[in-house]
Amino acid sequence: MSLVQQQPQASLDTDDQIRIQMHREYKQRILSSYQRLHGEIYSLDPASVFVPSFLKAVTPKSEENFKSIMVQAAPGIYTFEMLQPKFCEMLLEEVLHMEKWAHDSNFVYKETQFIILLVIVHFGYCCEICMCAQGFCLYLLSVLFPEVCGSGLDSHHGYVVEYGEYIETDAELYFRGVRCANHMKSPGEEFRTDQRSTHIILHFHVDDSEVTLNVCLGKQFSGGELYFRGVRCANHMKSPEKNLPLEHYDYPHVPGQAVLHRGSHRHGAKAITNGIRANLIMWCRTVE
Numbered sequence: 001m002s003l004v005q006q007q008p009q010a011s012l013d014t015d016d017q018i019r020i021q022m023h024r025e026y027k028q029r030i031l032s033s034y035q036r037l038h039g040e041i042y043s044l045d046p047a048s049v050f051v052p053s054f055l056k057a058v059t060p061k062s063e064e065n066f067k068s069i070m071v072q073a074a075p076g077i078y079t080f081e082m083l084q085p086k087f088c089e090m091l092l093e094e095v096l097h098m099e100k101w102a103h104d105s106n107f108v109y110k111e112t113q114f115i116i117l118l119v120i121v122h123f124g125y126c127c128e129i130c131m132c133a134q135g136f137c138l139y140l141l142s143v144l145f146p147e148v149c150g151s152g153l154d155s156h157h158g159y160v161v162e163y164g165e166y167i168e169t170d171a172e173l174y175f176r177g178v179r180c181a182n183h184m185k186s187p188g189e190e191f192r193t194d195q196r197s198t199h200i201i202l203h204f205h206v207d208d209s210e211v212t213l214n215v216c217l218g219k220q221f222s223g224g225e226l227y228f229r230g231v232r233c234a235n236h237m238k239s240p241e242k243n244l245p246l247e248h249y250d251y252p253h254v255p256g257q258a259v260l261h262r263g264s265h266r267h268g269a270k271a272i273t274n275g276i277r278a279n280l281i282m283w284c285r286t287v288e
C-alpha cells in the first residue's frame with residue numbers, strides 16, 4: 001500500500017510551471033550530492049513513523065476512531081499523539097545534518113534579515129510525511145473543520161521550523177528554517193529576533209492555509225509555547241480579542257504530539273528560554 005496519496009493535478013499557469021521546473025532541477029542537484037544520515041527514515045514505514053494509538057485510530061477511518069485520540073484543548077484547537085520518539089529524533093538529526101551539508105556546500109540564501117537554508121530534498125521528504133499524514137488526516141480534518149474542509153483539501157505545503165537561543169554574534173546566522181524554493185519567503189519573513197530577550201520568536205500571524213497541522217519533533221527545550229488568540233481573517237488580524245478567555249489559549253509543545261488548528265486561528269510562538277525546538281508543519285489548503 002502506498003502511503004503517499006496522489007494529489008489531483010490542478011491546471012498550472014506558466015509561472016507555476018517555471019517554478020516547478022526550477023524546483024525539480026534544484027532538487028535534482030541536491031539529490032545527486034546529499035548523503036543521507038538515516039536512510040531508514042525515508043522508507044516511511046507507518047509502524048516506525050506513527051505511534052500505535054494514531055495508527056489504530058486511522059485504521060479503519062471513522063469519526064469515532066479519530067475522536068477517540070483527539071483532545072480538544074480549546075475551541076477549534078485539537079491535539080493528539082502522532083509521531084514515534086525515535087522517528088522524531090532521527091528526523092531532527094537528519095534536518096541538522098542536511099543543514100550542515102547545505103551550509104558547507106553553499107546551499108544558502110542570504111536575505112537582508114535571515115539566512116534561510118533551502119533544503120529541497122528534505123523539504124520533499126517533509127512533504128511525503130505530510131502527504132502520508134494528510135492521507136490519514138484528511139477525513140479527520142473534514143470531520144473537525146467542516147466549515148473549511150467541506151469540499152476537501154487538495155494542496156499542502158510542508159516545512160520544518162527551528163528555534164533556539166539567539167547566538168550572540170550573529171542573530172541572522174542562527175535562524176535556520178527549511179523552505180522550498182516556492183516558499184522561500186514564507187513564513188521566514190515572520191520571524192524576528194526579540195532584542196530584549198535575545199531569543200528567536202515567531203510573531204503573531206495567521207497561516208496561509210485552511211488548516212494547519214503542527215507536530216513537535218523535539219528536542220529538549222523550555223518556553224516556546226504557541227499562543228492562540230481567536231480566529232480572524234488576514235484583514236482583521238489585529239482586531240482585539242472579544243471573547244476572553246475563550247480566545248486566549250497557550251499551547252505547550254510536546255515532542256511527538258500534533259496540534260491542529262484553522263490557518264486563520266491567530267497565533268505566534270513565545271521565546272525559547274532554553275534548548276532548541278523543531279516542528280514539522282503542514283499547511284493544508286484548498287486550491288480555488
Ligand SMILES: O=C(O)CCC(=O)C(=O)O
Nearest residue numbers: 161187207214269279281
Ligand atoms: O513554532 C510553531 O510551532 C509554529 C510555527 C508557525 O506558526 C508557522 O510556521 O506558521
Ligand SMILES: [Fe+2]
Nearest residue numbers: 205206207267
Ligand atoms: Fe503559523
